[in-house]
Amino acid sequence: MANAEGTVQRRSENNEIKTNRKKMKKGVCSYQSSWADLPQELLDMISNDMNIADYLRFGRVCRSWRTFISEHKHKFMSSQSPLVIYMSTRYDENSCYFFDIITGMRYKTNLPKDNWDFKSCLGVSSGYLIMYFMKRVHRLEGHFCLINPVTGHQLQFPSTPFPLYIINYYISNICRAIFASIGSQDQDYLIVILSRKLDYLQFFISRDNRWRNHSYYVKNNNRVLDIAVFDGRLFVLTEDSQIGMFNLRSCNLRFLELKFAPRFDWYRSRLVASDDQLLIVYNFEVYRIDFSKMEWVKVNNLGEKALFIGYGDKCCKLINPTVWGGRSNCIYILDDEKICEVYSLNGGFLGILPLMGKEFCPGTCSWYFISQSNSIDNIKDD
Amino acid sequence: MSKLGQAKRIIFLKTADGQLFEVDEPVAMEFEIVKSFFDENEDAADDTVVPLPNVSAEPLAGIIEFCKAHVEFRANGAAGKDEVKKFNAEYIKEKSNEQLKELILAANYLNIKEMLDFLTETIANRLKNKSVEYVRAFFGIENDFTPQEEEAVRKEYEWAFEGVDED
Numbered sequence: 001m002a003n004a005e006g007t008v009q010r011r012s013e014n015n016e017i018k019t020n021r022k023k024m025k026k027g028v029c030s031y032q033s034s035w036a037d038l039p040q041e042l043l044d045m046i047s048n049d050m051n052i053a054d055y056l057r058f059g060r061v062c063r064s065w066r067t068f069i070s071e072h073k074h075k076f077m078s079s080q081s082p083l084v085i086y087m088s089t090r091y092d093e094n095s096c097y098f099f100d101i102i103t104g105m106r107y108k109t110n111l112p113k114d115n116w117d118f119k120s121c122l123g124v125s126s127g128y129l130i131m132y133f134m135k136r137v138h139r140l141e142g143h144f145c146l147i148n149p150v151t152g153h154q155l156q157f158p159s160t161p162f163p164l165y166i167i168n169y170y171i172s173n174i175c176r177a178i179f180a181s182i183g184s185q186d187q188d189y190l191i192v193i194l195s196r197k198l199d200y201l202q203f204f205i206s207r208d209n210r211w212r213n214h215s216y217y218v219k220n221n222n223r224v225l226d227i228a229v230f231d232g233r234l235f236v237l238t239e240d241s242q243i244g245m246f247n248l249r250s251c252n253l254r255f256l257e258l259k260f261a262p263r264f265d266w267y268r269s270r271l272v273a274s275d276d277q278l279l280i281v282y283n284f285e286v287y288r289i290d291f292s293k294m295e296w297v298k299v300n301n302l303g304e305k306a307l308f309i310g311y312g313d314k315c316c317k318l319i320n321p322t323v324w325g326g327r328s329n330c331i332y333i334l335d336d337e338k339i340c341e342v343y344s345l346n347g348g349f350l351g352i353l354p355l356m357g358k359e360f361c362p363g364t365c366s367w368y369f370i371s372q373s374n375s376i377d378n379i380k381d382d
Numbered sequence: 383m384s385k386l387g388q389a390k391r392i393i394f395l396k397t398a399d400g401q402l403f404e405v406d407e408p409v410a411m412e413f414e415i416v417k418s419f420f421d422e423n424e425d426a427a428d429d430t431v432v433p434l435p436n437v438s439a440e441p442l443a444g445i446i447e448f449c450k451a452h453v454e455f456r457a458n459g460a461a462g463k464d465e466v467k468k469f470n471a472e473y474i475k476e477k478s479n480e481q482l483k484e485l486i487l488a489a490n491y492l493n494i495k496e497m498l499d500f501l502t503e504t505i506a507n508r509l510k511n512k513s514v515e516y517v518r519a520f521f522g523i524e525n526d527f528t529p530q531e532e533e534a535v536r537k538e539y540e541w542a543f544e545g546v547d548e549d
Contacts, residue, residue: 033483033487034522034523034524035479035483035521035522035523036523036524036526038483038486038487039487039490041490042486042487042490042498042502045498045499045502046502046505046506046509047506048502048506049502049503049506049507050506050509050510051510051545052543053511053543053544053545054506054509054510054511054512054545056539056543057509057512057513057514057517057539058509058517059535059539060514060535060539061514061517061518061523062518062523062524062525062526062527063526063527063531066527066535097546098543105545106545106546107543107544107545107546108543108544108546109543109544150543151538152537152538
């Protein structure tokens, strides 16, 4: 390397060493280096100013950029503000859209081309859209298609033996659809459908290749309100505030002996498994199950976190909004009025975030947390 | 050291291609690497030449121009105002991608935060909504994936997000 030898007027040995050390640390040589060889710290700074679509495309340009993206993707995705996923009102359009509530950026991703006349999104679970495809003439003929809109991974499941009465996007008898992996091999998948109208909790495990069901009514004729995967188990919440663990192998429901269970109006309470906690959300009240003391605990402060509740309670999560400048210790609720409302934990109205202002099918609108698009909830196999 | 007080101190910088630059002290102190050089060598003589073995003359001249303007903006209380944005826009307009690359590598080596923020944002903007092929051609990057890798990348991103322009 051309150096400043001989031209240095007064420079001690000491200076020389220090300068060299800096040079080595940075390891940058401006000669002959190509854009592909930009140092990581620069790629990091550049990518921080990008949106998700540009970021993903950035990783396709060349090997070194691809390596960079694969190493830093998780950090980047975790810093992104939540997206609202929605489908177009045009039923012939094979796309779904994402709207960033903070930047206002809209993204689109293609859904598989199909010959089905009608499709409905029953929920978002483990980063997958749980879609149900049907023929217009034969309402009973249909199948489930699980699609990860980020990776494009797809899985097919046959329709339930008991028909799903999905008249249109607005009217659906499904109150919860869950997708998870089962067992330690991560090769068997499971969907669980809780249907209000059919009085069944239905589930399908890929290796069994058949639907099984459990009555929607449990102990003393109480109904199951909601289901959630937590700590490798499938939990249920009933209308008499009982929490149970459902064993998929034996099709058996075991209730937990929990102290201080409050009484709820059955319709609105939801089970939320997020951030290593099992929460029960009832309007603006949040409860947590303390498994060490086996009791219900009222949560009065979410700390840095905020609770995100989707339209129709689809895809509820507890996340840290401070990474993208959001508000902590509050509840973000997606409304069907094209807005996101923000409330405090005591129900105080804090504000509104406008959504896309586009026509969309309300039943298909949900939160989508892109940082979790690659982590599938797992249920233990015992 | 500038014991005379009134006299403006000049810092001597020497580039990899052997050119000597005389830079006003406040401008040179924008370069973190120069600042720490003098912090670590408090007894350095006024006419000490700071060697910059990773920077050549052309990008250094560009960087000095940028930093000089920004030091003045700050002194005039114009920081963050339209005047600055106008200067930045004009500054970058005339730069080719090759020059931009040299600038960013040099600014990174010299460790000039404000300029780096501006340059990285500029690059992000130049990549915005552009196809992979466009980006490769624009920045002169060779597609170095093997056919197998290419296929894997294509598959992986077949579904990838597209930005939607406001309509």
